[in-house]
Amino acid sequence: xxxxxxxxxxxxxxxxxxxxRKLHIDIPLFICLLLTAILSFVILYSAxxxxxxxxxxxxARIGLAFLLMTVLAHINPNQFKRYSAVLFGSGIxxxxxxxxxxxxxxxxxxxxxxxxxxxxxxxxxxxxxxxMIAWYLSEYAMPPKVKQLLIAGFLIIIPTLLIAKQPxxxxxxxxxxSGAGVLFFAGLSWRFIVAIxxxxxxxxxxxxxxxxxxxxxxxxxxxNPEADxxxxxxxxxxxxxxxxxxxxxxxxWLGSTQSELEFLxxxxxxxxxxxxxxxxxxxxxxxxxxxxxxxxxxCLYIATQAQNTxxxxxxxxxxxTFFVYVFVNIGMVIGILPVVGVPLPLISYGGTSIVxxxxxxxxxxxxxxxxxxxxx
Amino acid sequence: MSRSAFSVKDDLVENRLFLNRIFAASxxxxxxxxxxxxxxxxxxxxxxxxxxxxxxxxGIKIVPLVPTRGIIYDRHGKVLAENTPSYSLELIxxxxxxxxxxxxxxxxxxxxxxxxxxxxxKQRKRQKYFNSTxxxxxxxxxxxxxxxVVRPFFPGVDIHTRLVRNYPYADLASHVVGYVxxxxxxxxxxxxxxxxxxxxxxxxxxxxxxxxxxxxxxxGYAEIETNxxxxxxxxxNEVNPxxxxxxxxxxxxxxxxxAYDALDIYNGAVVAIDIKTGGVLVFVSRPGFDPNxxxxxxxxxxxxxxxxxxxxxxxxxxxxxxYPPGSTIKPFIALAGLEYGVISHQQKLFCPxxxxxxxxxxxxxxxxxxxxxxxxxxxxxxxxxxxxxxRLASAIGIDHIHDFLQQFGFGEKTGIDLEGEKAxxxxxxxxxxxxxxxxxxxxxxxxxxxxxxxxQVTPLQLAKAxxxxxxxxxxxxxxxxxxxxxxxxxxxxxxxxxxxxxxxPANLETIIAGMINxxxxxxxxxxxxxxxxxxxxxxxxxxxxxxxIKQNAKYNENEIExxxxxxxxxxxxxxxxxxxxxxxxxxxxxGHGGSVAAPIAxxxxxxxxxxxxxx
Numbered sequence: 002x003x004x005x006x007x008x009x010x011x012x013x014x015x016x017x018x019x020x021x022r023k024l025h026i027d028i029p030l031f032i033c034l035l036l037t038a039i040l041s042f043v044i045l046y047s048a049x050x051x052x053x054x055x056x057x058x059x060x061a062r063i064g065l066a067f068l069l070m071t072v073l074a075h076i077n078p079n080q081f082k083r084y085s086a087v088l089f090g091s092g093i094x095x096x097x098x099x100x101x102x103x104x105x106x107x108x109x110x111x112x113x114x115x116x117x118x119x120x121x122x123x124x125x126x127x128x129x130x131x132x133m134i135a136w137y138l139s140e141y142a143m144p145p146k147v148k149q150l151l152i153a154g155f156l157i158i159i160p161t162l163l164i165a166k167q168p169x170x171x172x173x174x175x176x177x178x179s180g181a182g183v184l185f186f187a188g189l190s191w192r193f194i195v196a197i198x199x200x201x202x203x204x205x206x207x208x209x210x211x212x213x214x215x216x217x218x219x220x221x222x223x224x225n226p227e228a229d230x231x232x233x234x235x236x237x238x239x240x241x242x243x244x245x246x247x248x249x250x251x252x253x254w255l256g257s258t259q260s261e262l263e264f265l266x267x268x269x270x271x272x273x274x275x276x277x278x279x280x281x282x283x284x285x286x287x288x289x290x291x292x293x294x295x296x297x298x299x300c301l302y303i304a305t306q307a308q309n310t311x312x313x314x315x316x317x318x319x320x321x322t323f324f325v326y327v328f329v330n331i332g333m334v335i336g337i338l339p340v341v342g343v344p345l346p347l348i349s350y351g352g353t354s355i356v357x358x359x360x361x362x363x364x365x366x367x368x369x370x371x372x373x374x375x376x377x
Numbered sequence: 378m379s380r381s382a383f384s385v386k387d388d389l390v391e392n393r394l395f396l397n398r399i400f401a402a403s404x405x406x407x408x409x410x411x412x413x414x415x416x417x418x419x420x421x422x423x424x425x426x427x428x429x430x431x432x433x434x435x436g437i438k439i440v441p442l443v444p445t446r447g448i449i450y451d452r453h454g455k456v457l458a459e460n461t462p463s464y465s466l467e468l469i470x471x472x473x474x475x476x477x478x479x480x481x482x483x484x485x486x487x488x489x490x491x492x493x494x495x496x497x498x499k500q501r502k503r504q505k506y507f508n509s510t511x512x513x514x515x516x517x518x519x520x521x522x523x524x525x526v527v528r529p530f531f532p533g534v535d536i537h538t539r540l541v542r543n544y545p546y547a548d549l550a551s552h553v554v555g556y557v558x559x560x561x562x563x564x565x566x567x568x569x570x571x572x573x574x575x576x577x578x579x580x581x582x583x584x585x586x587x588x589x590x591x592x593x594x595x596x597g598y599a600e601i602e603t604n605x606x607x608x609x610x611x612x613x614n615e616v617n618p619x620x621x622x623x624x625x626x627x628x629x630x631x632x633x634x635x636a637y638d639a640l641d642i643y644n645g646a647v648v649a650i651d652i653k654t655g656g657v658l659v660f661v662s663r664p665g666f667d668p669n670x671x672x673x674x675x676x677x678x679x680x681x682x683x684x685x686x687x688x689x690x691x692x693x694x695x696x697x698x699x700y701p702p703g704s705t706i707k708p709f710i711a712l713a714g715l716e717y718g719v720i721s722h723q724q725k726l727f728c729p730x731x732x733x734x735x736x737x738x739x740x741x742x743x744x745x746x747x748x749x750x751x752x753x754x755x756x757x758x759x760x761x762x763x764x765x766x767x768r769l770a771s772a773i774g775i776d777h778i779h780d781f782l783q784q785f786g787f788g789e790k791t792g793i794d795l796e797g798e799k800a801x802x803x804x805x806x807x808x809x810x811x812x813x814x815x816x817x818x819x820x821x822x823x824x825x826x827x828x829x830x831x832x833q834v835t836p837l838q839l840a841k842a843x844x845x846x847x848x849x850x851x852x853x854x855x856x857x858x859x860x861x862x863x864x865x866x867x868x869x870x871x872x873x874x875x876x877x878x879x880x881x882p883a884n885l886e887t888i889i890a891g892m893i894n895x896x897x898x899x900x901x902x903x904x905x906x907x908x909x910x911x912x913x914x915x916x917x918x919x920x921x922x923x924x925x926i927k928q929n930a931k932y933n934e935n936e937i938e939x940x941x942x943x944x945x946x947x948x949x950x951x952x953x954x955x956x957x958x959x960x961x962x963x964x965x966x967x968g969h970g971g972s973v974a975a976p977i978a979x980x981x982x983x984x985x986x987x988x989x990x991x992x
Contacts, residue, residue, distance in 0.1 A: 143391040185402070188394045245420040245428025283421040290410055297406060301399055313395055317402070324406050328413070335416050 025074040025370040027303070033296045034347070034362060038063050040289070041348040047255045048269040048276040049350065055269065059350055066359035073363030077371050081364060082311045085136035089129040089156075095122035096163040123172045124357040126160045128364070130176050131322070134183040135314035143310065144188030153184060168213050171329070171343035178325045182318035186304075220339050237336050240275035244335060251282030269350040271342060274334040293327050293346075300362075303369045312368045319361045326358075440601055441575030444594030445540060447621030449554055449584060451630040452656070452859060457554050458585065460540035464521055466513040470501055472533030479531060480512075486527065487520050489513060493674060496559060500577065511577065514673045515541055542578065542672045546630060548665030549637055552693045553628060553795075553857065555583020556668035572596050578672070582693075584624065584857060587796050591864055594621035623862035627656025632981055636661045639977040644688050645944075645964040646695035648840035648855075649981055652847050652956045655854045657793070659960070659981060660837075662694040697799045699833040700963055703919030703970070704761045705948045706782075706828035708846065708888045710770060711754055713781040715884040719772040722754045722887045728764035734771075734819055741767050741823050744920070758891030759901050761918060763827050770826025775817055778825060779805035784878045785842040786852070787834060793855045801838055804831035829922055836963045839948055844959035847915070847950035849885055850878040853959075889915050893953050902971040903947065906979030914982060915956075916949030918970030942966040947974035951982045958985050 021028060041063070042056055049055040099122055134153050138145050145153065157180030165173040185194070209217065243257065257279040269276075278286050300320030307313040326346040332338035334345075344354050420428065449458035466487070473479050480494055489512065497512045513520070516536070524536065542557045544550070557578040560568070564579055573579070575596060580589040597618035602611040636647040640663045649659035666683055670676070683691050692698070714720045730748030731740040743749065743763040749756070757765035770778060783789070788803025802808075804825060806817040824830040834842075837855060844853035852875075892915035895901040902918040921944040945967030950959040960978040967973035 142387070143394055186395065186398045188391075188398060241420060241424075242428050242431045244417070245424045246432035248421055248425040248429065278417070278421070283417055286417050286421070287414060290413065294406070294410060298403075301403060305396060305399055310391065317395075317399060321402060321406075324409075328409055331413055335413070335420060337412075337416055 022370065024071070025366055026071070027074075027299070027366045027369050030296065030299045030303075030362060030366065033292060033299065034067075034359070037292060037296070037347040038067075040292075043254065044273060044277050044280075044348060045269055045350055047257060047280060048273050055350060062351075062355055063359075066356045069356060070359040070363035070366070073360055074366035074370060076367055078312050078315075078364070078368045081132060081315070081367070082136055082139070085129070085132040088125075089133035092122055092126045092129045093160060093163070096126065096160060098122075100163060100166060121353050123164045123167065123169060123176070124353045126164065126176055127172065127179060127322070127357050128319075128361055130157060130160055131179045131183050131315055131318040134180050135311050135318065138183065138187045138314060139309070139311040144190065145184070150184065150189065150193070153180070157181065157184075168216065169342065170216055171341040174329065174341060175322060175325060175343065179318055179322040182321035182325075183314045185321070186314050186317040187310075236272065236340060240272050240334050241336050243275040244278040247279035247282045249283045251278070251280050251285055254280055256280055271330065271340075271344055271349060272334055273349050274331055274345050277348075278335075290327075290331075293324075297324050300365055303365050306372065307368050308372055316365050316368050319365055323358070323361070440599050442597035442599055442615070442618045443575040444596060444618035444620045446542065446557070446578075447592040447594065447623045447862075449592075449624045449626065451626050451628045451633075452658075453629065453631075454625070455630050457544065457546060457550055457626065457628075457630065459543050459545070461543045462538045463514065463541040464516040465511040465537050465539045465541075466516060466520075466524065467509040467511045467535055467537045468497075468501075469509045469533045469535075474532070479534065483512065483531070483534070486523060487513065490676065492677060496674060500559070509535070509537065511537070511539065514539065544668045544672075546634075547667040547669060548690075549634055550628070550630065550660075551583070551665040551668045552662040552695060553583055553626070553633075553660045554668070555585040555587075556581060556671045557585050558671045559674060574598075581671070582797070583795060584626065587794050588622075588624060588858065591622040591861060592624065595619035620863065622864040625859045625862070626857050627651065627654070627658060627859045628660060628857060629658045629985070632659050632985060633661060635984060636977060636981055637663055637665070639980055640964065643964045643967050643973070644694070645962070645967065645974075646698055646836035647960065647962050647977060647981070648695050648836050649958055649960045649985070650840050650844045650853060650855050652844045652853060652950065652959050655844070655856055656859060657855050657857050658958065658985065660695050660857070662692070662696070662698070664688050664690040666690040693795075693797070694963070694965075695836045696793070696795055697797060698835055698963065699799060699801055700836070700944055700946070701830070701921040702787075702828035702832060702834045702839065703921040703944070703946050704763075704828055705839060705843075705917050705919035705946050705961075705970075706832070707758055707761065707766055707826075708892055708917050709782055709785060709842065710766055710773070710778065710826050711758060711891065712846075712880065712884060712888045713773055713778055714769045715754075715887065716781065716880055717773055717777055720754070720769060722884075725751045725753045726757075726765050726768050727751050728762050730764070732764045732767040732823065734823070737820075739820065741820070754887060755891040755894060756900075758888070758917065759894040759898055761895075761902050766826040767823040770822050771819065775804070775822045775825060776806055778822070779803055779808075784852075785845050786838055787832070787842060791837055791841045791855050793837060794857050798837070799835050801835055802831060802833040828919060836961050839946070839963070840959055840961035843948040843950055843961055844956075845878070846885075846888070847956035847959050849882065850880045852876040852878065889953060892917055892949075896949070896975075903949075903975035905971065906975050910983060910986075912952035912986065913954070914949055914951040914979070915953040916947060916975060916978065918975060919946035919948070920944070920968075920970050921946060923966070942968055945970045945972070945974040947971075947978050949975070949978045949982065951986060957989060958982055 042059065045056060045059055133156055137153060137156065138149060141149055157177060161173050161177045161180075164176055209220075212220075246252075247257075257276050277289065281288075297320050300323065301317060304313050304316035304320060307316050323346060326343060329338060329341065329343045330345045330349075333340045333343070344351075346358055347355060446460055448456060448460070451457055466483070468476075468479070470476050480497075483489060484491075484494060493512065497510060501510045516524075521536065524531075524534075528534070544554060544556065546554075557580050559577060560573065560579045568579070572593070572595065576593065580586040580592060585592065595618060597616045599612050599616075600614040602613055632649065636649070636659045640647065640661065644663055646663070647659055647661040648657065650656070651658055670679060715722060728743055728748040728750060730746055731742045733740055741763070744761070748764065749760055749762040752760065752762050752765055754765075756762070773781075779788075782803055788801055790798045790800045792798075804821070809815055809817050809821075809831075821830055825832055841853055841855050844855075845851065893913050895918065896903050896914045896916045897907050898904065901907075903916050906914065906916075923941055923943055943966070945962075945964040947962045947970045948960070950956045958981070960981050962974040962977045964974045964977070
């Protein structure tokens with residue numbers, strides 16, 4: 002790692018290097034993302050019963066996401082820092098607006114209809130929460146003091162509760178972990194971490210009390226899927242059958258029988274990993290996991306190369322949240338975590354999650370490509 | 378940024394701390410990823426054979442075991458809704474080579490409507506694989522024979538026997554019992570999917586709708602081992618369904634029939650309540666409709682006919698019909714007058730046949746031209762003197778009238794166990810200001826005193842208020858289900874708390890005496906029904922105006938078009954001293970309450986009490 006950065010400093014950049022610098026694109030990250038996107042089309046074609054219309058819509062969404070990523074990569078990270086609080090605050094206001102509209106409309110409401118397109122404030126919060134916490138903590142010396150931790154904790158809990166109330170448990174978990182990630186990378190002491198985990202464990206009964214009926218049912222089903230094989234346990238039983246029957250080498254592309262026969266529900270959205278595992282087997286699964294780890298590794302590397310506290314905290318937290326995404330989705334599909342609505346990042350069909358994810362990578366690229374060439 | 382100037386930042390220490398954390402996070406990420414891989418190895422290598430077996434050659438099919446819907450009985454155990462076996466034509470799409478072609482051929486062969494094909498297509502999509510979905514329910518012998526001949530040419534199509542809901546009393550009780558019908562898409566979104574896998578029908582209205590959970594029961598399931606062709610080989614595990622609860626209603630179907638027939642050529646509603654329990658004995662809305670076609674899927678032309686019919690058979694008049702209470706409100710107004718102390722029961726008011734507000738020219742007329750002369754309260758009730766009540770209402774004031782009547786349930790839903798009940802309208806100064814943004818006029822208080830104007834009631838509300846008056850102020854809560862048999866889920870009958878309206882017993886007896894005279898005195902407006910009984914009936918007639926007659930014009934029943942004739946109302950209870958039954962009757966365009974509505978109530982009361990005394 003050291004040699005590479007030294008080369009950056011002393012060798013005159015090549016023409017290609019200059020061009021890339023101008024584009025503000027991080028090539029290793031970009032290649033990994035592109036590979037994942039291509040993989041997404043391959044799996045979706047199979048999981049979505051070879052419907053081209055589905056692919057077309059996904060293509061439009063991914064195209065838009067890549068565009069947004071490139072645009073964000075061009076913005077100087079200092080600008081992100083400057084507007085962190087404003088973006089976070091307006092995100093919270095939008096969340097409240099959505100909740101109020103939901104109250105009026107009676108029922109779950111996550112969307113804000115702007116006429117020409119529908120916008121999900123919870124998605125924006127996934128990025129602005131770590132921005133806000135990183136901005137707040139970067140004003141102080143690391144590791145943060147107790148008072149700062151309390152304020153940061155408060156700032157994380159607000160959006161988390163607002164989203165959990167929508168109710169969208171999956172997104173709430175992602176937002177909470179993106180904020181918690183910043184605290185962790187800021188150097189939250191291990192003693193604190195143990196204390197928080199203990200406190201959360203003792204809070205579990207209280208959280209249980211506030212959960213919606215269907216959320217409780219999901220937890221119960223997770224603990225004992227056979228209890229309701231016709232209804233809620235059905236997803237997990239079927240996805241285990243699909244994954245297990247894939248074996249080491251899988252049944253080959255378009256060879257999944259379970260999703261073809263629609264034994265497997267939500268096969269192109271949250272449960273797409275089951276289709277992938279059935280078709281590409283253990284090898285494919287490990288391969289996909291490695292691809293994800295490469296992305297995460299590159300992001301963590303970018304974080305280590307960042308030149309100020311804000312950039313470091315934001316970059317590392319975004320990398321960490323991406324892993325939480327992967328872990329929670331695969332974990333629920335293979336039956337080691339309860340079913341919460343979290344898509345497989347960059348691969349699941351639909352949702353604005355792809356746009357948000359690539360926006361996050363855009364910020365990472367911006368952080369990496371706007372470094373001053375000489376270390377101060 | 379100014380804050381950072383005060384805190385000392387040590388870049389070197391911070392950088393080390395940060396790199397430490399990146400390292401820790403990397404270790405965590407790798408460990409968790411290894412955890413995922415271990416689980417995948419467990420599923421895909423260790424469990425592979427097991428899961429491959431489940432997935433491929435010998436799939437395990439989970440089939441729902443549908444509970445039998447509970448039966449609905451009347452209070453004497455007569456069946457109001459039952460399940461009868463019927464033949465249905467069912468398809469398993471996965472076994473059919475070309476579904477569209479097959480459907481087309483079947484449609485031609487058995488003359489199936491496009492609508493039914495469409496319903497089938499919708500139902501098919503929500504079924505799990507290799508489950509059979511009905512296309513035709515209730516096949517005739519002819520259809521059975523036609524299909525039997527060509528059956529070998531239709532793989533995957535078969536005749537099944539299914540239990541189909543049947544309503545033996547058809548239109549007689551349709552507005553109480555309601556009906557079941559195919560589950561539609563809007564309902565699908567709301568329903569607990571697991572509970573309704575395999576169920577094709579759901580209670581829509583009436584008791585079938587409001588007690589859906591109890592009647593439906595709990596779906597069970599069986600895990601069946603199947604071969605490649607999805608033929609069942611072996612049942613591995615079975616969880617039996619819990620059958621739906623049987624419901625016993627408080628309704629008396631014989632009384633119901635009597636009331637329905639008694640309405641004869643008229644549209645209207647009759648509600649009778651057992652005063653002691655609040656159980657509804659009669660709940661008639663005429664015309665009714667035959668609910669049976671709705672079960673198998675009513676043809677759109679037939680449905681259209683029901684919807685556009687001028688007599689509105691689908692409209693539940695007893696539950697949702699809004700009528701001015703007319704003179705049936707007078708006993709309540711009189712009681713309010715006594716309670717608020719604005720009048721004593723001996724005080725006489727003079728009725729010249731009309732009433733004028735001070736400084737106004739408009740004449741509020743009495744129904745009796747020339748007037749009733751000088752009348753006290755009991756005579757005013759017996760003869761239904763309008764002028765007396767104009768003056769009384771004016772003295773009480775609209776706000777007190779509103780508050781007093783509200784205690785009897787006017788302007789509020791009765792809370793009966795049927796969905797879609799209307800609350801009616803009990804006007805007040807506040808209501809008019811808020812809803813219409815207008816001031817309340819004194820004249821409006823006058824006509825409220827005789828049950829005209831804004832006040833609107835449902836027949837059910839009238840019956841409830843009458844029953845509450847009869848039980849001397851103990852609020853009666855009308856309900857239809859008496860008890861449930863083998864309830865599998867958490868179904869429970871509503872538990873009503875005891876409310877007693879604070880009124881002086883002497884005042885109540887004064888009012889009731891007036892109501893007894895309505896039936897038993899020579900000048901009573903309903904004296905026609907007092908024969909052949911050894912107890913007393915208390916009642917009050919009412920006439921609700923459908924349209925306004927001009928000043929100085931005369932209302933002549935024979936000259937007026939039927940549609941514009943007044944509604945006839947009658948409320949009553951008996952025996953007056955120990956009330957057992959309260960009856961409210963509304964006869965649309967029936968003219969006079971005394972001549973059309975009262976005899977219907979009389980018939981019901983006599984039959985019910987005769988049976989009661991024989992027991």
